[in-house]
Amino acid sequence: MDKNKSNKKPEKEDHQESRRDFLKASSILTAIAVAPATVAKAAEYNLGEKISAAFETTPVNLTINGVKKQLPVEPRSTLLDVLREQLDLTGTKKGCDYGQCGACTVHVNGQRVLSCLSLAVMQEGKEVTTIEGLAKGDELHPMQKAFIKHDGFQCGYCTPGQIMSGIACINEGHANSKEDIKEFMSGNICRCGAYPNIVKAIQEVKNGGQKS
Amino acid sequence: MNEAFFDKKEYKPLDRVDGRLKVTGAAKYSAEYPLPNMAFAVLVGSRIAKGTIKSIDSKAAERAPGVLAVISHLNAIKVPGYQPKGEHPSEPSTNGQPLRVFFDNKIVSNDQPIVAVVATSLEKAQYGASLVKIQYIKEQHKTDLEANAGDAKLAAAAKKNPKSPTADYDRGQKDAFESAPVKFEAEYVLPTEVHNPMELQSIIAHWEADNKLTVYDKVQGTKMTQKNFAKEWDIPEENVKCIATFVGGAFGNGLHNWPHETAAIIAAKQVKRPVKLVLTREQMFTMVGYRPRTWQKIQVGATRDGKLVAINHQSIGQTSSYEEFTESTLMQTRMMYASPSVSTRYRILPLNVATPIWMRGPGEATGAFALESAMDEVAHAIGMDPIDFRLANYTESDPDKNMPWSTKYMRECYEEGKKRIGWKNRKLKPGEVRDGEWLVGYGMGTGTFGANRGPATVHAELDKEGNLVMHCAITDIGPGTGTAMVQIASNTTGISTDKITFHLGSSEFPNAGLQGGSSTVNSVGPAVLAACNALKEQLITMAAAKGNSAFTSAKPDDLMFNKSELQLGGKSAKTTLADLFKQNNLEKIETTNESKPDENRNKYSMNAFSMHFAMVHVHPFTGQVRVKKIVCCADAGTIVSPKTAESQMIGGATGGIGMALTEDAVMDHRFGRYVTKDLGDYHVPVHADVPDIDVYFVNKPDLLADPVGSKGLGEIAIIGVAPAIANAVFNATGKRVRELPITPDKLI
Missing domain, CATH: 3.30.365.10 (Aldehyde oxidase/xanthine dehydrogenase, molybdopterin binding domain)
Structure with a gap:
């Protein structure tokens, strides 16, 4: 997706899009249903590039990693796809797109959330924290340090989700024992099999952070 | 030279050099390069397993907002490397003809990519893809390995070369098994397993000029990819650049360039924009290889005091109808034990399925399930401890190649592993040890893989x-x-x-x-x-x-x-x-x-060895298996990075737990389509499934293998894990499961 989408409405992208067929666009079917007849008519006559864009996106106000943003997003866009494709915050990973693997875990208002199962438009007014927002400048979050120290990853692809989940796991009070951690981290799959090391990292942070 | 100085050859644990990038989200994987003017492609797969495409109605998709192109065999640009005679120019190690995407209307497997919808955003491409209507002319497909086993054949490579590793092999006496005092025979089945790395297979294809291609691609070989696409597009190798700085796991599925990669390159050429294509999790089951379903039969003949007399081992693994995928399923049977007579018969069965590809511990992991289970079964039959039985048949040189080992330190592994798992608590008779209401069992399995270089x-x-x-x-x-x-x-x-x-x-x-x-x-x-x-x-x-x-x-x-x-x-x-x-x-x-590699390779047999020990709990009423402890022992030569090497062993053992207990790609043969095609239905191990894993490295250099002294680790980390768990389950319950995975229904 064009990166400039993040701060302004998409301009006419190419000739194909200018020929868009309004009535075929699923995202606006509901909109059409409630739209004034003139708008639907305008669409039928292919008059509506701008109207179309307006219907396709809706502004959403949210705070991402401490920065307030207003974004035009398509109602069908997941928070995950908006983060990755619109904002280039690719630290949040897509592993399955069905909420089965946990790679896309972010914090919304401090709670862990699967961003692939959350529509971006539903985050109005909320605070989203991604892996990119954890470190304070050069100073890593204790969980990030603990993952490095205990080698809680190999390929690194599930890692952002594991870290976001691990932090939430402690905040939820679900990190009181190794068994507890394993149970409440089981929504985060690691195919490389770094599980025992991830558990060690979470235990260490729970018990007071780095002891190196 | 100062000796003390060179004693510093000891390698110490070091944090990963790319750790910081990975824990901050800064590591860039293949779909994460933000190129200007990017377009997005989504693939539509066939709904039948065999036949032809009758028609493609793409009108609605073409008219959908943001759709730039709907590409199929009907309108795809000609890939210069697709030869008229039907040859694909790339040369994967699989024999045969890799699938040429968008080449013609033939359907050779279910979910074969047949249409790419390219749009200005991912959502638009996804929606466009949902509008494509395809009609087929269906032919009768064959996807069932067991039902079609009669059609299994010798691999072409074996026909050509009787010394090929997949050719028929005999040593010693042909009828040695028949006259053995103790005879054991059983069949084992390993289901189709899917690599399922966490990163979905992804590519960004970017034509920087008409004859200059850059791909950001999830592959295990950048040079392989460069070579293959140079041939495919008939451009000089130096005009193809492959970037794979970070790869989010692969476990073998990046060892082949796949149709989706070519599809993205075609799309990029056609829409004249960089194209990003990310497979869905379902497509990871059908488009980028898998560990093939494999049937095995093994016969083991032994003396009553535990000396092997003969091993006959045969296997049939599935492959596609267009590529001959082979793997070393039977190789370790030839060299692991000092059996005077050994015969192996390796067969493949072409079915209307996509091509498999090597998955961690390829072949050997499959073969070890049968061989190491059978060793346990024979030890039980003659009333011997399975470790004593293996030690009685320990071989000090390679009986297959008739060469000395470059190094082999398995005795150390037996000793250390026994100690660490608590083997002394194991009872010869199954079902004798309990912990509360749980049955307790101990098992082990060995593994080996070539110290390749x-x-x-x-x-x-x-x-x-x-x-x-x-x-x-x-x-x-x-x-x-x-x-x-x-x-x-x-x-x-x-x-x-x-x-x-x-x-x-x-x-x-x-x-x-x-x-x-x-x-x-x-x-x-x-x-x-x-x-x-x-x-x-x-x-x-x-x-x-x-x-x-x-x-x-x-x-x-x-x-x-x-x-x-x-x-x-x-x-x-x-x-x-x-x-x-x-x-x-x-x-x-x-x-x-x-x-x-040097000439030592002609004088010595070079192999890494592993030994996995498992302690399991099995619930007698529910059949639930909990792996309580695993000990991994490895003779892998010098361990140059102790910290990451330990993680690699833990990861292999985790993969082995999946093989043993949960992983099973189930196909509905009425349609030739998987019914377990996401991570909710295809179960890979999660946190709660994985116990403490204790790793022991012999850590003695093999300087004949290479000057670093390393013998390799990735494969032996998983080879032998599944039989170790299966053997432990038997020791706990007296029930022998010969078809993986060991699900509760098989134990109650």
């Missing part, structure tokens, strides 16, 4: 501040290749690890093979060693030329760095790197060095 080249640069920067085309799918190479370089030079950088994952860098077959440290490590020694040689020559007599007869091995100071034989050489560079008016020195 190929040619590799490393470029190294040393600047006057003592920073060492290296480049190599090798990829890192997760084991920690950069970390290992930095450790080898640091150990060779004395330069501290924080001053060394190892760049990898680009076809622009010097040559390396695939990251596969446990060959990376064995191949690239020696090239790092060679480059470091070449730099040292340059320094020695420079110093000697400037009249520093201490250097006149010095050898690279004598020279080490101690911070900025140079040392010879452990003593100060009274000069610094900065001085030396200044005297010679240099900013940096550099070198490019290749390292290749």
